[in-house]
Amino acid sequence: MIRAFHRWPGLLALALVTVLALSGAALSVFPAADQLTAPQAEAGLTVAQLSERIQAVYPTVEQIRRAPSGRITAYWFENDSPGAAVIDPATGAGAGLADPNKVERWLTHFHRSLLLGDAGRLVMAVGALAMLILSVTGAALVARRAGGWRHWFAPLRGTAPGRLHVEIARIAVVGLVLSSVTALWMVAVTFEVLPENAAMPDFPAEVSGETGIAFADMAVIGITPVDTLRELSFPYPGDPTDVFTLKTDQGTGYLDQGTGALLAWADLSLWERTSETIYMLHTGQGATTLGLVLGIMALGVPLMGATGVLIWLAGRRGRPRIRGNSAKGRAETIVLVGSEGGSTWAFAATLHAALTQAGQSVHLAPMSALDPARYGRAERMIVLAATYGDGDAPASAKGFLDRLNALDRAPEIPLVVLGFGDRSYPAYCAFAKAVTAAAQAKGWPGLMAMGMIDRQSPQEFARWGRDLGQAMGIALDLIHQPVLPRTKALTLISRRDYGAEVQAPTAILRFALPRVSLWQRLAGQGFARFNAGDLIGILPEGSPVPRLYSLASARRDGFVEIVVKKHLGGLCSGQLTALEPGDTVTAFLRRNPDFQPRGDDGPLILIGAGTGIGPLAGFVRGNARQRPIHLFFGIRHPSSDFLYGEALRDWQSKGLLTRLITAVSRETQPQYVQDALRGDAAQVAQLIRDGARVMVCGGRDMAAGVADTLAEILAPAGLTPATLKAEGRYVEDVY
Amino acid sequence: MKSLLSTLVLTTALTMPGLAMARQVTLTTNLTSYGGDGAYLALYVTDASDTYVGTLWMAGGKSKYYNHLTGWYRATGGDTAQVNGITGASVGAGRSLEITLDLADALFDAGYTLHIDASVEDMRDSPNEVSVPLTSGGRGTLVKGRRYIADFSYDM
Numbered sequence: 001m002i003r004a005f006h007r008w009p010g011l012l013a014l015a016l017v018t019v020l021a022l023s024g025a026a027l028s029v030f031p032a033a034d035q036l037t038a039p040q041a042e043a044g045l046t047v048a049q050l051s052e053r054i055q056a057v058y059p060t061v062e063q064i065r066r067a068p069s070g071r072i073t074a075y076w077f078e079n080d081s082p083g084a085a086v087i088d089p090a091t092g093a094g095a096g097l098a099d100p101n102k103v104e105r106w107l108t109h110f111h112r113s114l115l116l117g118d119a120g121r122l123v124m125a126v127g128a129l130a131m132l133i134l135s136v137t138g139a140a141l142v143a144r145r146a147g148g149w150r151h152w153f154a155p156l157r158g159t160a161p162g163r164l165h166v167e168i169a170r171i172a173v174v175g176l177v178l179s180s181v182t183a184l185w186m187v188a189v190t191f192e193v194l195p196e197n198a199a200m201p202d203f204p205a206e207v208s209g210e211t212g213i214a215f216a217d218m219a220v221i222g223i224t225p226v227d228t229l230r231e232l233s234f235p236y237p238g239d240p241t242d243v244f245t246l247k248t249d250q251g252t253g254y255l256d257q258g259t260g261a262l263l264a265w266a267d268l269s270l271w272e273r274t275s276e277t278i279y280m281l282h283t284g285q286g287a288t289t290l291g292l293v294l295g296i297m298a299l300g301v302p303l304m305g306a307t308g309v310l311i312w313l314a315g316r317r318g319r320p321r322i323r324g325n326s327a328k329g330r331a332e333t334i335v336l337v338g339s340e341g342g343s344t345w346a347f348a349a350t351l352h353a354a355l356t357q358a359g360q361s362v363h364l365a366p367m368s369a370l371d372p373a374r375y376g377r378a379e380r381m382i383v384l385a386a387t388y389g390d391g392d393a394p395a396s397a398k399g400f401l402d403r404l405n406a407l408d409r410a411p412e413i414p415l416v417v418l419g420f421g422d423r424s425y426p427a428y429c430a431f432a433k434a435v436t437a438a439a440q441a442k443g444w445p446g447l448m449a450m451g452m453i454d455r456q457s458p459q460e461f462a463r464w465g466r467d468l469g470q471a472m473g474i475a476l477d478l479i480h481q482p483v484l485p486r487t488k489a490l491t492l493i494s495r496r497d498y499g500a501e502v503q504a505p506t507a508i509l510r511f512a513l514p515r516v517s518l519w520q521r522l523a524g525q526g527f528a529r530f531n532a533g534d535l536i537g538i539l540p541e542g543s544p545v546p547r548l549y550s551l552a553s554a555r556r557d558g559f560v561e562i563v564v565k566k567h568l569g570g571l572c573s574g575q576l577t578a579l580e581p582g583d584t585v586t587a588f589l590r591r592n593p594d595f596q597p598r599g600d601d602g603p604l605i606l607i608g609a610g611t612g613i614g615p616l617a618g619f620v621r622g623n624a625r626q627r628p629i630h631l632f633f634g635i636r637h638p639s640s641d642f643l644y645g646e647a648l649r650d651w652q653s654k655g656l657l658t659r660l661i662t663a664v665s666r667e668t669q670p671q672y673v674q675d676a677l678r679g680d681a682a683q684v685a686q687l688i689r690d691g692a693r694v695m696v697c698g699g700r701d702m703a704a705g706v707a708d709t710l711a712e713i714l715a716p717a718g719l720t721p722a723t724l725k726a727e728g729r730y731v732e733d734v735y
Numbered sequence: 736m737k738s739l740l741s742t743l744v745l746t747t748a749l750t751m752p753g754l755a756m757a758r759q760v761t762l763t764t765n766l767t768s769y770g771g772d773g774a775y776l777a778l779y780v781t782d783a784s785d786t787y788v789g790t791l792w793m794a795g796g797k798s799k800y801y802n803h804l805t806g807w808y809r810a811t812g813g814d815t816a817q818v819n820g821i822t823g824a825s826v827g828a829g830r831s832l833e834i835t836l837d838l839a840d841a842l843f844d845a846g847y848t849l850h851i852d853a854s855v856e857d858m859r860d861s862p863n864e865v866s867v868p869l870t871s872g873g874r875g876t877l878v879k880g881r882r883y884i885a886d887f888s889y890d891m
Binding site: 063082099109189203236 | 771772785796798802808813858862863881882
């Protein structure tokens with residue numbers, strides 16, 4: 001719901017908000033420039049002294065004004081023609097033209113009304129309102145995604161546009177809220193929705209009738225410092241009934257031109273004070289530093305607009321159209337979806353299509369629409385649930401648990417839960433687990449154990465589909481292609497074989513870079529830009545389900561490299577390990593932005609076993625800045641499956657790799673990578689305390705063992721893998 | 736005095752045509768090219784003793800700026816009721832403002848003075864740009880302003 005309130009104002013008002021932000025940022029420079037260029041009054045100078053100096057130079061002076069920047073302007077009439085100048089307060093003489101800056105005036109009009117008068121002001125007010133709504137809803141989304149306001153600055157994961165969007169937003173949001181609220185206030189004042197009537201004292205009924213007092217003898221202005229002055233208007237020449245009008249930051253008063261007495265005074269009203277403060281906060285006039293900061297924050301708006309549109313497009317592409325959805329009262333199978341960005345809907349659509357093809361009538365709906373009383377003919381319910389942030393319900397599942405808990409008794413039809421998540425998050429499939437727990441607590445019968453899909457793996461989904469088909473007594477073939485990726489033919493240029501002697505035939509396969517179109521190169525799409533740790537999907541012959549492999553090379557290495565172990569009966573690994581140079585495979589690129597050695601130049605601890613060495617070797621190869629890297633590598637036997645053995649020694653001698661620690665499992669004293677970690681516990685703990693980033697790649701069991709061992713090692717320091725994960729300092733690529 | 740004032744207010748606020756003892760008067764104000772935003776102009780009348788009698792026209796719609804029309808603001812205390820129904824848009828630099836009103840005959844040749852206060856955003860305030868006695872003989876005479884008004888005249 002919040003997302004919709006963020007998305008639609010964002011898309012609709014994108015141009016308007018961008019125009020507002022850019023013109024506002026440009027305007028923010030002027031108060032600072034003013035303050036730098038205007039001659040400033042010396043400390044302690046009084047209005048009387050200043051007036052004396054100016055009148056000595058311009059005897060017919062009729063008004064002196066001081067801007068919040070400290071710029072003093074005098075206006076006079078000489079020989080019936082008006083004159084004005086910026087005044088140097090030290091001498092009282094003119095020091096520059098008083099004409100308003102044309103560029104600033106034009107920008108001001110453009111910023112507040114698009115040069116279209118009152119109608120334009122209202123349009124821009126809508127823009128300011130959109131900005132406020134975007135800021136508030138965006139802040140709520142950031143907080144929800146991070147798992148609470150306390151985690152406002154938690155490290156970010158996800159795609160580059162998503163990270164950049166939030167990265168800018170969580171800093172700029174303060175300025176944008178301030179700017180938009182003050183803008184709306186100023187519009188309200190302009191249209192007289194809010195009052196801003198200057199408190200002017202009543203004009204004195206009686207004056208002394210004398211004229212010509214010296215400034216030095218005038219009590220009030222003799223003690224009024226120049227930096228509190230707003231404006232001093234002189235009496236109309238030759239009119240003894242007129243007075244001096246003095247405006248300061250405290251209020252307005254009339255002074256007798258014969259005696260200098262204060263005839264009347266009115267303090268600034270509360271409304272005026274409020275409005276002045278708001279004006280200052282919005283324009284930066286009188287608060288130049290704040291103005292500049294707000295201007296810089298406003299510059300984030302166009303960037304957030306662009307990344308926001310990219311995020312929206314990505315989400316839209318992932319959401320399929322559902323054909324032939326049965327009514328809830330007639331369907332045999334109810335499929336409920338809890339999705340945040342839309343990718344889970346795509347899986348649901350695949351399930352819907354496969355079940356329909358198998359002769360089932362299926363009703364597909366968001367989880368938040370749970371309504372068991374109306375599922376008259378349903379025989380089972382399937383829940384596909386993603387997780388948002390720290391285990392929260394995703395957008396389309398809001399209220400599901402409340403509805404479930406509010407039921408008198410559990411439905412009789414059995415329930416199947418499938419969680420979608422990312423194993424590298426601490427709260428992996430946490431919402432699906434919460435749903436399962438709530439259902440069990442209600443006594444809701446299950447059809448099969450809860451399944452989990454890691455990072456949208458089509459293989460895991462297909463496997464789960466076979467289990468589901470078995471439980472339902474039908475043949476179910478779930479072929480899921482999340483987004484039809486544009487594939488390329490990759491040509492093998494070389495291969496190195498390992499591990500045959502230890503029953504783990506493994507090959508390092510190196511392919512030539514495929515040709516990329518100019519557009520892809522410009523947009524950085526596909527194979528135009530990739531790093532070690534990104535994934536390639538290989539489409540084996542005979543199956544439409546792609547298999548994902550971690551890349552061991554980056555684009556700048558000039559080749560595409562992966563490490564593949566031949567699995568017994570494995571379709572894809574069988575085909576890959578049978579490739580000879582010159583053969584081709586069909587592949588596409590998928591980014592894996594979370595598994596990158598991002599960040600500062602702090603130390604890296606890389607932990608991997610078997611084919612998991614692939615991306616880790618790629619990181620070492622790309623370590624041109626010679627960041628300290630400690631690599632823990634688990635192998636079976638050094639003479640057989642020591643992948644990248646020579647290269648690693650070479651990189652070590654070149655300073656790309658600080659330390660290589662191997663654990664060998666086929667020796668008289670078998671050692672696994674977690675044993676090697678434990679053997680090096682003191683240094684590992686020290687490195688992590690000093691801010692090292694840990695990256696683990698390899699099989700699931702190995703990763704679990706590593707996590708347990710690290711928990712042991714770090715316990716004395718009060719750290720856990722979970723806290724490191726939350727900080728983004730512990731990432732896994734597990735298969 | 737009171738009857739005069741009410742006649743004036745009646746004729747200006749409601750601009751009733753064909754009122755007995757009234758004549759149609761056209762006020763023309765030409766502005767100089769002073770190089771700024773639209774000017775706020777207050778046209779008002781004082782009597783022989785310099786006492787405010789009433790406002791004829793207010794060019795400029797935002798009452799928060801009225802305090803910059805210093806003479807008018809002092810005379811009226813900023814009372815926006817004085818300009819209800821006789822308010823128009825501000826007048827751009829180099830443009831002219833022409834208004835036609837039914838003014839009571841009694842306003843002419845009786846010591847009444849028409850004043851125009853002017854003000855422009857971010858530029859100087861200019862009270863009493865023009866102050867011209869209302870006389871039958873003065874019609875058609877061009878009166879120069881001080882800062883923003885090139886010339887002013889009334890005709891009937």
